[in-house]
Amino acid sequence: MTEYQIDTENILARHRQLSGLKSLASSAQKLQDRSFELYGPTNMTDFAKWVGLPRNLTLKPQFGQLIEAHQLLITRCGVYGWLQVLLTGAVYQYQRDYNMGGRTADTTYLSRQYVDDVCRLGTHIVLNYGAPTVANRKLLAHFMSGNYARLVDRILPAVGAELGQELRPETLEEGASPIFRLPQQVLQMAVVHELDMRPMDADEPVQDDGFAYRPTELVQHDVSTLQGAAQQMIYELTMMTRALQEGAAPAPWDDPAVVRARLEATMGVAWASQCLDPHPEVDSEEHRHMYIEDLVGRVEKIQERGIIGTISADIFQTRQIVEEARSEDPATVMLYERAMRQSVDNAAWVIFNWVPDLPTAGFLAQLLLDYQFDAFFSETETM
Structure with a gap:
């Protein structure tokens, strides 16, 4: 065996x-x-x-x-x-x-x-x-x-x-x-390039265990607890915002590969791709600023709600948008559902990378990816 x-x-x-x-x-x-x-x-x-x-x-x-x-x-x-x-x-x-x-x-x-x-x-x-x-x-x-x-x-x-x-x-x-x-x-159906969110060449750095790459020198807090992981995430989001806004940051944040890997870990693979390498049809300075503003807002949400609370709120809002679109024609509903699918992918990947206990992380990711949202909310209420 x-x-x-x-x-x-x-x-x-x-x-x-x-x-x-x-x-x-x-x-x-x-x-x-x-x-x-x-x-x-x-x-x-x-x-x-x-x-x-x-x-x-x-x-x-x-x-x-x-x-x-x-x-x-x-x-x-x-x-x-x-x-x-x-x-x-x-x-x-x-x-x-x-x-x-x-x-x-x-x-x-x-x-x-x-x-x-x-x-x-x-x-x-x-x-x-x-x-x-x-x-x-x-x-x-x-x-x-x-x-x-x-x-x-x-x-x-x-x-x-x-x-x-x-x-x-x-x-x-x-x-x-x-x-x-x-x-x-x-x-x-209609090709919607706003949903073209994954890396096009799969050259993003990952560790041999599959997790997003993170050099040891990046770790500033005890990530063995959810509270410590939240502080570490806030630190990383702050440094990545600085690197993206100013185009310069102290080592190792001056390495685009590190920024890419940590963006994926903290915001999701699809989100990072859309931020750093959006489809040419939607690429613009306005688009870039919108994603940087999302990073700043993310820090505030994590300070208020923690990692799990922030992810739960994101999923709840996305699910609500999809439910409100149920009366539309089937093709339109499917486009909304495709957007929710990628939102769930993002959330599950963040949980898998940040929740310290791996069995718990896998279980929560499974609930999300299987669309068992009520069970997910119930499990995370006490975390």
């Missing part, structure tokens, strides 16, 4: 349950619920929801084909092999689109979004079906940060080697099959 324990039988059983939902007339909600249990907040679940709408029932056979394709990959390659095949195919397609169309092309944006979606799937699978081992936590951290370069080049191949399931190049190429891009193609 290796450290990379995963409940494969449970995952396959859930695939069989989805395949067994033949009639949508009475099972549209069940289809959506079971898809979420298996795939989490991803395009796959969005596709299940879309298929369940009365006007889209003709898409049911395509959804079934997709489920069977995923199940076949898991049976042949194992769960981690399945994720490696999907992510490798997604990354190859993204790199091709980027090389051909550049960053501003809609195809590049959509391919990058798909890479993020596979990382989100990996996060959900490891959190919900993986044993709480050191190895799985490290793997989880890489998926949560969306660090696709390390995952594809080093991490997932190493997992396959340890499990005796190394994949041949021709197997990895199967991840580029159009069947796996079907949910994104069906759901393709």
Whole structure:
């Protein structure tokens, strides 16, 4: 038995349950619920929801084909092999689109979004079906940060080697099959570049354990408690604001890689990307100042509410905005939900990096990423 324990039988059983939902007339909600249990907040679940709408029932056979394709990959390659095949195919397609169309092309944006979606799937699978081992936590951290370069080049191949399931190049190429891009193609709506928030080249510095890079000389407070971690976060936010506003700061804050890594740890990967390297269509001096103002406001919130209270307030507000949009048309609602998805990603990554007790951090991140918001609020009320 290796450290990379995963409940494969449970995952396959859930695939069989989805395949067994033949009639949508009475099972549209069940289809959506079971898809979420298996795939989490991803395009796959969005596709299940879309298929369940009365006007889209003709898409049911395509959804079934997709489920069977995923199940076949898991049976042949194992769960981690399945994720490696999907992510490798997604990354190859993204790199091709980027090389051909550049960053501003809609195809590049959509391919990058798909890479993020596979990382989100990996996060959900490891959190919900993986044993709480050191190895799985490290793997989880890489998926949560969306660090696709390390995952594809080093991490997932190493997992396959340890499990005796190394994949041949021709197997990895199967991840580029159009069947796996079907949910994104069906759901393709207006391209909203304001949501282009993840790093485009995955060269952000991370530690070998997957956490955001932090040199020891940065630590000014005892981060073994939440109170100490809050003071450390306030210190880092203050120094990063200075570095971004003045363009100069004392070492090591004069290193852009350090600023980038700590912005990701304190505000989330997507937020840091949008601040430091926004999509060209939305990049402006006004945009930059808005994000710096967010940093200043963050310090005030943490001083008043602490780390957990600040994150809880952010999630509550985002959730409220999405709920108020429920009466809009389905495509508009899905855009709001996509924004909430990235907001949740950010919050979970911050919690994972800052809550001192790792099991607690993982549990809270799991509640957020599984959209169990009421349970999350209940758990954090006493913290």
